[in-house]
Amino acid sequence: MASESTIPGRDTMDFDLIKAALESSDGKKSRTPRTLEGGKGTLSVDQALALMPRRKLTRDDFLTPALKQLKEKADLEASLPPKRVRPVKIKDLLDTLKAAWDFMDDIKPETVNQVVIQWPQEFSETKLEDLSPMNIVDLRVRKPHIGKYLLCRTMTPAIYDGGIGFLLSVEDTEGDIAYLKLLNFVLLLEANQDEWDWNLPISSILVIREPFYYKNADVKSMPYIMVESPSDVIYVHTEDPVMKDVSWARKAKKVIQPRPTTDEGWKAEGLEEFKGARWFSAAMCFTACIIRGFEVEVCRLNRAEVYLRLGWNNSALHDVQVALGSGTLSDDLKRKAINRKIKALYALGRYQEVSQIASSESFEDDQVMADWVTKAGKRIEEQSTGNYDWLKLYKGAEKESFSPDIADYTGPVEVKSDSNGLRGTYVTRDVKAGELLMFHKPSVLLSPSDKPKTNIPSSIFRMIDVPALRTTEDKNTYRLFCKAVQRVWDDKHMYDTLRALYGGETVEAPDPFPPPFTTDSPLERPDIDVEYLQGVIAFNSFDLDDGGKALYAMPSLLNHSCMPSTHAEFIGDAYVVRANRDMKKGEEITIAYIDKGVSFDEKRFRLMSTWRFNCECGVCQADDEDGYDAREARRALSKKMDDIREQSKVVSDAMSFRRLAAEAKAICENMKRTYHEEHGKKAGGLKYELVKPLRSYATVLRLLGAVTKDKACTKRTIEVMMQHLTVSGFKITDMSLTGALPEGELPLPVDTSQVPQSFTFNVAAALEIAQHFRELGDDKRTKRWLDVAVWMESVYSGGGLPVFKLREAEALERVDLSDLL
Ligand SMILES: C[S@@+](CC[C@H](N)C(=O)[O-])C[C@H]1O[C@@H](n2cnc3c(N)ncnc32)[C@H](O)[C@@H]1O
Structure with missing residues (x-):
């Protein structure tokens, strides 16, 4: 079931096929042919690249037929006047809902669900008190009903549509009915059917701000009220001012679900739901108690605890503050309230306030509060100094789903x-x-x-991500967006923060970053521009190492470069960015959005298809100037080298290694020739595609050296390893392999104003060079290159020797240098 009409396969689009082939390769794996099996055939990465135009790609290249069709439809809809349509018949509506139920029952795990989002996505920015009421009979298709609101009551339970919405039937006060689709709802994927029934039981009264009645110009489907932004729906209780003088033409439908009938019953149910970790239902039960005036402060504190579990810290804080402000709490409850307040403030990063409360005189000799003071103090120090316990953090990161307890730090940025x-x-x-x-x-x-x-039906959740004008087949992208909806629902400042991030070319420009800090009441919900938020997620989120996905505020402002000024990585779910070279005041801080090592043609495709720009960094300019043929030759040579590496794993005799070394040498030489003379100047010496072949060549030489015990071979290995570091952007100041070195303290044999660009093998490479010098009996050079490795690692991770030992444990096992550490 799609939340809108389903667009058939996009068979005509070559770019889709290319994208799929490149995505299946993930840009990191070896250069051996990778293929994509699928309905459209099989394509290797090389075939995919060969299909690409030999020119710079533009944004229009990625406007797929499906997206073009959608845009045309949006333009057509916009050009048509609003129209009255036949009223919905109850039988048709119930049949449609039944079909939706059946669809959900029938769904197979492998079903591909294609969700097409309406465009543009509407949301209301007018306060309810400034709107006037309307009825279902007044609805016209195609345009939002500006200045109006619809008061309605649900007639059926909410059904998950298998995509991004809930389906419902509603009636207005006149007894007219309508089909309602609630998209992107806060509890969409976070609650099961039971919880929705609790939260949206039959006869729930809703107000829909500036409703949009939808019906395709070209489809004869039933019209429906489509609510795209959750902030357009307001739950209403019977005492709400909007209900004044309201009477319903029909009798309310009976709620099928057994509901508590007494105040105590609601509270008991709330506790039961809490025990079962059904947070939304628990919150709803305690809300019912608060509305009914039953044990209001206790229930408010209970709800605060529920909100803390949900991560709705702002709502938790609000509840606690209201409870504390009532002046009616017993000492015991007051203590509970303060504990919850501290937890909420801590989770919101408001450490000064935590410290202030916990260190108040009334908590003298209180160990729990003393611990909070210590913790908050640490966070405050981290925030201002950037001093962290890196060893502890990196150790923690060895565990799955590690989420370090740290304060954010932003340096001189x-x-x-x-x-x-x-x-x-x-x-x-x-x-x-x-x-x-x-x-x-x-x-x-x-x-x-x-x-x-929610039982999301398919492992493939294909959706068209309209705001970014691109498609995404990543279910997790949508799930992260749903998390963002929850976060902003709880915290308007978070909404302001996300609204200040880049949202794509089809939405307004972002607000200035950072937004001013405000502490809004969670009751002041932001008007959520879902289209903008989807764009923010699409353009700014990161894939974590452990398979998760995350959005970071400040790091979202980092632009891409293939020769970035930083080394960035994850420590658990935290993102750390360090300068990878000395930088002058005013220089830009950049990261690489993709694996820098892949070919220029692959890079430009990935960057344009996902982020919609062409990179103009020195490496890209220089690679571009090399020309397509040179780059194609480079790719072919790289593949040849992959074969040699494979062969080197199966042979063991000197003759074979010698042959492979000669072939590897020739490949590296030929590859060097594919770079034009000026390349190095523009690209700061970076020749990414040479990195791996040189490393493979060094490996073959090492194996040959091990078999022949030939010192000349060991020296040659060191030379090639040094070349490998050089094309990774390292400047080696002392390349000498033999000869006496001056006495006394010597500077490192490398330019310490920068580390090589890619991290993965470089520390290990320096260690291997040290090991080779040891084999040559050169203690001084051994120690110097070991020092290079330790220094390099501390630039990458900031942790010194202990972190070096932890992070390089594997590489250290392969060498025999422990006596020097
Ligand atoms: C994560 S945001 C980076 C911050 C963004 N520039 C902003 O104003 O918030 C990603 C978007 O920034 C732009 N961008 C990033 N790196 C770029 C580059 N090297 N050249 C041109 N545009 C770039 C692209 O529009 C990209 O989709």
Whole structure:
């Protein structure tokens, strides 16, 4: 079931096929042919690249037929006047809902669900008190009913539509009926059918702000009220001012679900739901008690605890504050309230307030409060100094789904726009290689252990992501968006923060970042622009190492470069960004959005297809100037080298290694020739595609050396390893392999103003060089290169020797250098 009409397969689009082939390769794996099996045939990455035009790609290249069709439809709809349509018949409506139930029952795990989002997506920004009532009979299709609201009552339970919405039938006060689709709802994937029944039981009274009545111009389906933004729906209780003088033409339908009939019953049910970790239902029960005036403060505190479990910290804080403000709490309850308040403030990162409360005189000699003071103090220190216990953090990161308890740190960083109007992040003073620039926890997180409660029917959840004008087949992207909806529902400041991030070319420009800090009551829900929020998720979210997905506020401002000024990685779900070279005040802080090592043609495709820009960094310019044929030759050579590496795993005799070494050497030489002379100048020496072949060549030489015990071979291995580091952007200042070195303290044999670009093998490479010098009996050079490895690692991770030992444990096992550490 799609939330809108389903568009058939996009067979005509070559780019889809290319994208699928490249995505299946994930840009990280070896250069051996990767293929995509699918309805449209099989395509290797090389075939995919060969299909690509030999010119720069533009945004229009990625406007797929399906998206074009959608845009045309949106334009057509916009050009047509609003129209009255036949009233909905109750039988048709119930049949439609039944079909939806049946569809959900029949669904197979492998069903591909294609969701097409209406475009543009509507949302209301007018307060309810400034709107006037309307009825179902006044609805016209195609245009939002500006200035109006519809008061209605649900007649059937909410049914999950298998995509991004709930389906319902509603009646208005006149007894007219309508089909209602609630999309992107806060509890969409977070609750099961039982919980929806609790939260949206039959006869729930809803107000829909500025409703949009929808019916395709070309489809004869039943019209429906489509609510795209959850903030357009307001739950109403009978005492609400909007219910004044309201009477219903029909008798209310009986709620089927057994509901508590007494105040005590509601509370008991709330506790029961709480025990079962059904947070939404629990919150609803305690809300019922509060509305009924039953044990209001206790129930408010209970609800605060539920909100804490949900991560709705702002709502929890609000409840606690109201309870404390009532002045009626017993000492025991007051203590509970303060504990919850501290938890909420801590989770919101308001550590100063935590410290203030916990260190108040009334908590003298109280160990729990003393612990809070210590914890908050640590966070405050982290925030201002960027000092963290890196060893503990990296150790923690060895566990699955690690979520470190840290405060965010933003170093000497400012947000500004360049001369082309591109907003980005810049250093506000000179910084040294290895300096910490950002260390942030996610603002919105989807951890891999977080399973949706809704039975999402398919493993493939194909949806068209309209705001970014691109498709995504990643179910988790939508799930992260749902998490973002929850976060902003709870916290308007979070909405303001997300609204200040880039949302794509089809939405308004972002607000200035960061937004001013406000502490809004959670009752002041933001008017959620879902289209904008979807764009924010699409353009800014990160895939975590453990399979999760996350959105970070400040790091979202980082632009891409294939020669970035930083080394960035995850420690659990936290994102850490360090300068990878000395930077001058005013230089831009950049990260690489994709694996830098893949070919220029693959990179430009990935960057344009996902982020909609062409990278103009030095490496891209230089690679571009090399020309397509040279790059194609490079790719072919790289593949040849893959074969040699494979062969080197199965042979064991000197003759075979010698042959392979000669072939590897020839490949590297030929590959060097594919780079034009000026390449190095523009690209800062970076020749990414040469990195791996040189490494393979060094491996073959090492194996040959091991068999022949030939020292010349060991020396050659060191040389090639050094070349490998050089094309990774490292400047080696002493390449000598033999000869006496000056006495006394020597500087490292490398330029310490920068580390090589890619992290994965470089520390290990320095260690291997040290090991080879040891084999040559050169203690001084051995120690110097070991020092290079330790230094390099601390630039990457900021942790010194203990972190080096932890992170390089595997590489250290392969070498025999422990006596020097
Ligand atoms: C995560 S945001 C980066 C911050 C963004 N520039 C902003 O104003 O918030 C990603 C978007 O920034 C732009 N962008 C990032 N790196 C770029 C680059 N090297 N050249 C041009 N545009 C870039 C693209 O529009 C991309 O989709």
